Amino acid sequence: MAGAARTIGRVLEMLRPEFPDISVSKLRYLEAEGLVAPDRQQPSGYRRFSQADIDRLVYVLRAQRDRYLPLKVIREELEAIDRGEEPPTHPAPSEDEPQPEPSRSGRSGGKGLVTxxxxxxxxxxxxxxxxxxxxxxxxxxxxxxxxxxxxxxxxxxxxxxxxxxxxDLRQLRVLQQAAGMEAAIVEQAIEPYRRRSGVPQDIVVDLYRVVMQAHAALLHGQIH
Structure with missing residues (x-):
């Protein structure tokens, strides 16, 4: 029956021909981000996806794959559709926008962005x-x-x-917070240059080098 609700396993089977990398984690992530809301009121507690849910997932996955849209923009488009409106047009990036820069090995080279x-x-x-x-x-x-x-x-x-x-991956938040405070030190140091003629690149590089040197020394001191 075409309109019957489907389990997450069945949804994965339906999506994989077009999206081979789709996974349970990915579907749960899109649900956690509010882009799809399967029925979870079943006595078993398992998710059940309607055809409308599946169509919504296809829309999201195609927008990511074909137009490289961030989830925030996709959410705005879906909200417009839910209101019965035409979603705003967000085409794929033009050739002038940053694109992955594959090297001979197939990987992005240098400072290129990656998927x-x-x-x-x-x-x-x-x-x-x-x-x-x-x-x-x-x-x-x-x-x-x-x-x-x-x-x-x-x-x-x-x-x-x-x-x-x-x-635990959650402990990387500690490193993230430390990096944020270190970045604030660098920003404080370069602010006077910003108010004048701009920040020389060599000044920025030297500041980051010194901050990282201090960080490494402090970490070494804590461990030893």
Whole structure:
């Protein structure tokens, strides 16, 4: 029966021909973000997806894959559809906007941005772990796009290694908070340059180097 509610396993089977990387974690993440709301009032407590839920998932996944839209923008489009309005047009990025820069190895080179799939493939981090880090706002795409910077790959690599030592991914929030305070020190130091003629790049590089040197020394002192 076409209109019958389906289990999450059946939904995955239906979506995988078009979206081979779809997973239970991904569907739960989209639900947690409020983009789909399957029925959870069943006596068993399991999710049941209607055809409308599935159509909504397809819309979200295509918007991510084909137009590289962030979830916030996709949510706005869905809200417009729910109101019976035409969703605002958000085309895929033009050739002038940042795109992944594949090298001969197929990976993004230099300072190029990478896709979510490349973050996982280059770091070896699983999707469930990446979703958790995204929920914690530790790994996020660059503002206004679905692409990730090199720092996302480095963070994913570190998270995988730390997990191997038994470190819970949530503990990376401590490192994130420390980085935020260190960045504030750098911002304070370069503010006078901003008010004048601009911040020389060598000043920024030196400040970051000194802050990281102090950080490493303090960490070494705490451990030893």
């Amino acid at each position: 979510r799939r490349q973050v996982m493939s280059q770091s070896g981090l699983g999707e469930a772990a990446l979703i958790q880090l995204e929920r914690l706002k530790i790994i996020v795409p660059r503002r206004g796009s679905q692409f990730y910077g090199p720092e996302a790959v480095a963070l994913a690599q570190a998270a995988k290694k730390l997990a191997g030592y038994g470190i």
